[in-house]
Amino acid sequence: TQLLEQSPQFLSIQEGENLTVYCNSSSVFSSLQWYRQEPGEGPVLLVTVVTGGEVKKLKRLTFQFGDARKDSSLHITAAQPGDTGLYLCVRKLIWGLGTSLAVNP
Amino acid sequence: DVKVTQSSRYLVKRTGEKVFLECVQDMDHENMFWYRQDPGLGLRLIYFSYDVKMKEKGDIPEGYSVSREKKERFSLILESASTNQTSMYLCASSSLAGGPYEQFFGPGTRLTVL
Numbered sequence: 001t002q003l004l005e006q007s008p009q010f011l012s013i014q015e016g017e018n019l020t021v022y023c024n025s026s027s028v029f030s031s032l033q034w035y036r037q038e039p040g041e042g043p044v045l046l047v048t049v050v051t052g053g054e055v056k057k058l059k060r061l062t063f064q065f066g067d068a069r070k071d072s073s074l075h076i077t078a079a080q081p082g083d084t085g086l087y088l089c090v091r092k093l094i095w096g097l098g099t100s101l102a103v104n105p
Numbered sequence: 106d107v108k109v110t111q112s113s114r115y116l117v118k119r120t121g122e123k124v125f126l127e128c129v130q131d132m133d134h135e136n137m138f139w140y141r142q143d144p145g146l147g148l149r150l151i152y153f154s155y156d157v158k159m160k161e162k163g164d165i166p167e168g169y170s171v172s173r174e175k176k177e178r179f180s181l182i183l184e185s186a187s188t189n190q191t192s193m194y195l196c197a198s199s200s201l202a203g204g205p206y207e208q209f210f211g212p213g214t215r216l217t218v219l
Contacts, residue, residue, distance in 0.1 A: 031204075033206055033207060033208075040213070040215075041212055042195050042197070042211050043195075043210050045209070048206070088147075088148070090148075090206070092206055093138075093150050093163070093206070095149075096147065097145070097146075097147040
């Protein structure tokens with residue numbers, strides 16, 4: 001059973017565009033992590049969100065935790081080719097399938 | 106920086122062979138994890154360990170075993186490799202103080218079983 005739904009599954013955009021990816025569950029999260037994985041490498045932790053309504057920023061990346069703590073989003077402003085990768089959300093040890101992002105120069 | 110190293114980046118084995126995948130972390134983390142990652146299935150937890158000589162089954166432990174004799178080392182063993190164990194294997198570690206779910210990953214071992 002997939003407890004975390006990530007959307008979209010694939011996203012291909014041009015450099016400079018903005019984008020948002022989503023992580024949803026029918027269950028309430030106590031906390032949630034976002035990771036980025038580049039091809040052939042292990043995932044790298046980006047952020048942990050804990051509090052409903054929380055917003056965290058990491059340079060051009062903005063992470064939001066829903067008020068009801070059932071959903072989270074990641075917004076990237078002015079995407080760059082270096083943002084290319086698989087974006088994964090995880091709740092405890094249950095992982096979403098990820099959003100595969102390609103940013104074209 | 107936390108460093109998690111895995112013994113091989115690529116490995117090719119024959120069906121029926123015994124396979125050892127080694128993982129070492131250098132940050133004195135209590136928790137260590139083994140996952141496999143397959144297209145369309147995502148990361149699935151095989152085993153984890155929260156202390157030396159302790160182990161807990163994850164979601165897909167069948168066909169695997171683990172060993173943690175030292176805090177820094179966590180080994181995954183395929184007793185008799187099968188073709189359906191061809192996958193990317195990822196090791197991770199985390200600390201109780203830093204948050205047990207904030208995991209640091211190794212680069213992965215891509216295992217092919219022929």
